[in-house]
Amino acid sequence: MSHQPPAEDLPRAQLIAEQAFATLQRFLHVEAVSGVMLLIAAAAALVWANSPFAHGYHALWDQSLSIGLGNFVISRSLHHWINDALMAIFFLVVGMEIKREIHEGTLSRFDQAILPVVAAFGGVIVPAIIFISFNIDPARRLGWAVPTATDIAFAVGVLALLGRSIPVNVRVFLLALAIIDDVIAVLIIAFFYSEGLQYAGFIVVLLGILMVLGLQRIGVGSAPAYLLPGAIVWSGLLITGAHPTLAGVILGLMTPVRSIPMREHPLKVVSRVAEELRSSDAVRTKDAHRLESPLRQLRIAHREILPPVVRVQTALHPWVAYGVMPLFALANAGITLTDAKLPVGAWFATLGVVLALCIGKPLGVIGASWIAVRLGWCRLAPGVSWAGVCLVGLLAGIGFTMSIFIATLAFSDADLLNATKLGVLMGSVVSAVLGLAWGLGYARRLRRENGGGRLR
Numbered sequence: 001m002s003h004q005p006p007a008e009d010l011p012r013a014q015l016i017a018e019q020a021f022a023t024l025q026r027f028l029h030v031e032a033v034s035g036v037m038l039l040i041a042a043a044a045a046l047v048w049a050n051s052p053f054a055h056g057y058h059a060l061w062d063q064s065l066s067i068g069l070g071n072f073v074i075s076r077s078l079h080h081w082i083n084d085a086l087m088a089i090f091f092l093v094v095g096m097e098i099k100r101e102i103h104e105g106t107l108s109r110f111d112q113a114i115l116p117v118v119a120a121f122g123g124v125i126v127p128a129i130i131f132i133s134f135n136i137d138p139a140r141r142l143g144w145a146v147p148t149a150t151d152i153a154f155a156v157g158v159l160a161l162l163g164r165s166i167p168v169n170v171r172v173f174l175l176a177l178a179i180i181d182d183v184i185a186v187l188i189i190a191f192f193y194s195e196g197l198q199y200a201g202f203i204v205v206l207l208g209i210l211m212v213l214g215l216q217r218i219g220v221g222s223a224p225a226y227l228l229p230g231a232i233v234w235s236g237l238l239i240t241g242a243h244p245t246l247a248g249v250i251l252g253l254m255t256p257v258r259s260i261p262m263r264e265h266p267l268k269v270v271s272r273v274a275e276e277l278r279s280s281d282a283v284r285t286k287d288a289h290r291l292e293s294p295l296r297q298l299r300i301a302h303r304e305i306l307p308p309v310v311r312v313q314t315a316l317h318p319w320v321a322y323g324v325m326p327l328f329a330l331a332n333a334g335i336t337l338t339d340a341k342l343p344v345g346a347w348f349a350t351l352g353v354v355l356a357l358c359i360g361k362p363l364g365v366i367g368a369s370w371i372a373v374r375l376g377w378c379r380l381a382p383g384v385s386w387a388g389v390c391l392v393g394l395l396a397g398i399g400f401t402m403s404i405f406i407a408t409l410a411f412s413d414a415d416l417l418n419a420t421k422l423g424v425l426m427g428s429v430v431s432a433v434l435g436l437a438w439g440l441g442y443a444r445r446l447r448r449e450n451g452g453g454r455l456r
Contacts, residue, residue, distance in 0.1 A: 035154045038153060041327070044330060045334035084245060089324055119368050122371075123396050129360070140348065140416060147356035148181070151401045151428070155435075166439065169388075170384055205240070208233035333421065346415045349423060350420070357397040391435060394431060398431045
């Protein structure tokens with residue numbers, strides 16, 4: 001059997017390419033980078049929308065794109081496809097994160113979940129009250145849910161910038177809080193921003209769900225096989241009038257947390273097939289017919305080493321973090337500031353969102369946490385002080401992606417939508433700066449107390 005050449009015998013171009021891809025792979029998994037990319041995309045949208053090329057910015061997203069089969073044709077603007085279709089992939093990842101947390105994470109045990117659950121509800125209720133207090137008018141009041149959500153990527157990215165001095169349990173608390181925020185946001189979208197439901201569409205949704213269950217039942221583990229039923233669920237929700245991105249959450253929650261049953265453990269299959277190939281001359285002779293079965297067994301075993309919920313989420317994460325979310329920010333953060341023609345009422349919407357994110361979120365998170373601990377419902381996790389809770393509360397004010405998304409559902413009026421988006425951008429940036437400033441002081445204090453080590 002032939003042996004692989006040593007690394008020094010490989011072509012130089014190949015070695016350089018391998019090193020570049022390895023560096024890129026590590027880069028894509030740095031959490032702070034995805035938050036920076038999101039910020040760059042939003043800044044680019046603002047600059048573009050307020051430049052001499054602003055007309056091109058709006059014209060681009062208004063371009064019509066049609067997808068159809070026979071007489072069934074869906075025609076939407078590019079902006080709608082990003083918000084309604086691509087964001088479904090974002091919600092798919094959110095759904096899988098929720099499923100994993102319920103199965104084996106911070107939401108798997110009541111005593112672990114109670115503090116972030118209570119904190120998340122406080123972080124939803126207080127900002128909503130603050131927003132409504134500034135926007136009593138019924139038209140503006142529709143945006144009450146805009147400042148209630150936390151942007152996971154942005155918040156965790158800012159936290160990552162603070163370095164390893166921040167205790168691990170503080171990060172876990174922030175993640176759990178943000179995930180529960182997403183659960184609440186999804187429920188809000190489903191119950192408050194889906195009007196005039198056409199119940200016949202639920203038959204289509206049910207058909208797609210049954211197809212997913214059927215494929216899972218017969219042991220189909222290949223992700224592409226679920227594209228068609230996923231598209232059917234998405235189309236059914238579009239027909240009902242509910243927001244079609246909820247299809248992502250449904251499919252994410254349906255993703256199995258265990259690999260498909262196999263007669264042998266995947267690692268045993270890999271070892272057995274590898275041994276068989278070593279003693280066979282099929283590789284040397286390149287006999288494709290004889291290699292077909294063992295290679296197929298290797299592919300399936302390799303796939304099933306990780307459960308589907310982990311495998312699919314890991315595969316989609318770079319696409320969502322560096323593709324879907326920056327594109328969403330680019331398409332939605334372009335607010336024209338040069339005209340400054342917003343009516344007075346719209347500025348109240350801006351003020352309400354800014355104060356709700358910068359003040360309401362920290363007050364809600366910290367206050368609800370303090371009450372829960374004071375009443376004896378739960379305790380702070382090891383390594384989490386009240387200074388750490390304050391850090392989480394400040395970072396929870398970074399709404400951004402989900403807040404802008406809810407704003408697009410809440411307002412059809414262009415002035416109110418732009419004013420609310422402006423509030424989200426301002427509130428999120430201020431929250432990020434406040435969180436970073438507080439976090440730097442918190443990290444320095446922890447380093448002094450622990451001799452420069454990392455808390456665990």
